[in-house]
Structures are given as C-alpha cells and as structure tokens.
Amino acid sequence: MVSDESHEYNVKVDWTHGRVGKFTVENKPEIEVATPPEFGGPEGIISPEDLFVGAATSCLMTTFVTFTGKMRFDFKSFTCEGVGTLEKVEKGFQFTKLLLKASVIVESEDLVPKAERALELAGKYCLVSNSMKCPTEHENHVEVG
Amino acid sequence: MVSDESHEYNVKVDWTHGRVGKFTVENKPEIEVATPPEFGGPEGIISPEDLFVGAATSCLMTTFVTFTGKMRFDFKSFTCEGVGTLEKVEKGFQFTKLLLKASVIVESEDLVPKAERALELAGKYCLVSNSMKCPTEHENHVEVG
Numbered sequence: 001m002v003s004d005e006s007h008e009y010n011v012k013v014d015w016t017h018g019r020v021g022k023f024t025v026e027n028k029p030e031i032e033v034a035t036p037p038e039f040g041g042p043e044g045i046i047s048p049e050d051l052f053v054g055a056a057t058s059c060l061m062t063t064f065v066t067f068t069g070k071m072r073f074d075f076k077s078f079t080c081e082g083v084g085t086l087e088k089v090e091k092g093f094q095f096t097k098l099l100l101k102a103s104v105i106v107e108s109e110d111l112v113p114k115a116e117r118a119l120e121l122a123g124k125y126c127l128v129s130n131s132m133k134c135p136t137e138h139e140n141h142v143e144v145g
Numbered sequence: 146m147v148s149d150e151s152h153e154y155n156v157k158v159d160w161t162h163g164r165v166g167k168f169t170v171e172n173k174p175e176i177e178v179a180t181p182p183e184f185g186g187p188e189g190i191i192s193p194e195d196l197f198v199g200a201a202t203s204c205l206m207t208t209f210v211t212f213t214g215k216m217r218f219d220f221k222s223f224t225c226e227g228v229g230t231l232e233k234v235e236k237g238f239q240f241t242k243l244l245l246k247a248s249v250i251v252e253s254e255d256l257v258p259k260a261e262r263a264l265e266l267a268g269k270y271c272l273v274s275n276s277m278k279c280p281t282e283h284e285n286h287v288e289v290g
Contacts, residue, residue: 005232005233006230006231006232006233007181007183007194007230007231007238008228008229008230008231009181009192009194009195009197009198009227009228009229009231010198010226010227010228011195011198011199011202011226011227011229012202012224012225012226012227013199013202013203013205013206013224013225013227014222014223014224015206015210015222015223015224018210019207019210019211021203021206021207021223023199023202023203025191025195025199027188027189028189028190028191028195029176029177029191031174031176031191031199032174033199033203033206033207034207035207035210035211036152036154038152039207039211040211041207043172044172044173045173046170046173046174046176047154047203047207048199048200048201048203048204048207048272048273049152049154049200049204049272049273050154050156050170050173051196051197051199051200051203051273052154052196052197052200052204052273052276053154053155053156054156054158054168054170054176054178054193054196055193055194055196055197055200056193057156057157057158057168058158058166058168058178058192058193058196059193059194059197060158061158061160061166061178062164062166062178062179062180062184062186062192062193065160065163065164065180066164066180066184066185077159077160078159078160078166079157079158079159079160080157080158081155081156081157082154082155082156082157082158083153083154083155084153084154084156085151085152085153086151086152086153086154086272087150087151088150088151091269091270091275092270092272092275093152093272093275094272094275094276095272095273095276124236125236125237127193127194127231127237127238127239127240128193128194128196128197128240130236130237130238130239131197131239131240131277131278131279132276132277132278133276133277133278134276
C-alpha cells in the first residue's frame, strides 16, 4: 500500500414516504431506512443511528478477520455487540460514546493470546470508529470452545 | 425535549465465514456485511464503509423530513447521493471527506426557498455527520417539478 492510496464510497438515499426511504449502493441489496420511533418514525426499520453503530461494529469484525489472516491463525466464532449513546450537546444530538463488546471462540488455549492481540489491533485500526468523534470503549472476551 | 435526554442504539454483528458477517438490530431486517473488494472481500455485499456513508446520507434525509414538518410544507421528492473519501492518515485509513448532494423537487416556486432552508438546517443538525470527524460538504439543489 502506498501512502497516497484512497478509496471512494458512493451511496444513494431516496425518500419514499413519511419518514422512510431506501438506501442503495450499486449492485448491492437495498436497505429500507427510517427515522427511529423515538424521533417520530415507524417501528421495525433500520435507522441512520443503527447504521452508524453498525458501521463501527462491522468494521471491528472485518478488521479482526484481517488481523487473524496476517497473524495466520483460525478462530471458531466472532460476535460483537455495539452500543452507541446519543446525547444532547450544544448543536442538537450527537453520539458521545461507543461501546464494542467482542467475543471470540478459539479451538485451543495457545490461540487465546493471539486472538486477544488481534482484537486489540482491530480496535486500534478500525477505520470506522477512528473516523468518529466519540471515544470507543472495548470489552474483549476470548475463550476456548 | 430536555437537555439530559439520551438514546441508546444496540446492534450485533456475527461473523459467518471468510470476510462476511451478519449485522442485526432486534426486530429489524438482517443485513449481510463484508470487507469491500478493495480490501480483499467479496463483491456485492454491503461494507462497513458503505454503512458509514449511508448513515450520514440517510440521516440527512430523516432530518430534512423533520424540518419540512416543523416548517409545514410538502415536497414531491428527495434524493441524496453520499460520497465518502477514505485516505491514509498516520493511524491507517480514515474517512477524510464526506460530500452530500441532495436534490429536492417541490410543487411550486414559493416552496423553493423553504426547501432550500430545510436542506440547510438538515445539514446543520444532521446528528450522524455531526458525530463524524471529517468535514461534510453539501451540494443542495431544489427545483419545481
């Protein structure tokens, strides 16, 4: 990789009705999006807030997988819960905290420190949470199973 | 709304195979997520980067709809293209720029300045882009149709 490498991500959002729209990325499945119920939107539809927290949570996963590849070890499962906190600041609402709780299962005891290290590196290099203003807290858990 | 109001958003990401996982929010449709092709992932699957840009783009829509309600006017269509630029910084990659190009169609000439004002306010109060480190540029277009 060279230092002037850059990538562009293009998306589109079209309003459909009420507080609902569709989020599309070329050649990828469409996602219905809406204002969440606490701000007057309907139940059961992914909100921009969900996407924001989901972006960081899924980026931790993809970054972890990348590091397990670089470190040449396998894992049995990875799951991560993301919790984003929205609070009122001077200029309306803003995300003020992000908590990522990752759990990894590996096959043997010797892989535990490797998985812990890969989780730590994933947290450090997660490009999505690094692009957010709010601090990110991590709770990592690795076990043999 | 009181100044100590806060909201929490809970999501979950489970790795499934390779560089792919599923992103879930309780009682909402599941979204498959993966590392994008430029970082070694498969084609055709929503990436964390797409979710990040989509979060800001969809938040502009929901915030615009909220302001049209407060300002009591109707619009015929709203569409927004979001472009996020990822660049190498000291600590790996980071989003360094976000461009939101919004287009609104209204029924009559007198609604044009209202729609322009609602777009401006939506940009200012878009809580997702306000939670991101990178600057957001806006290109707003309103026409009668």
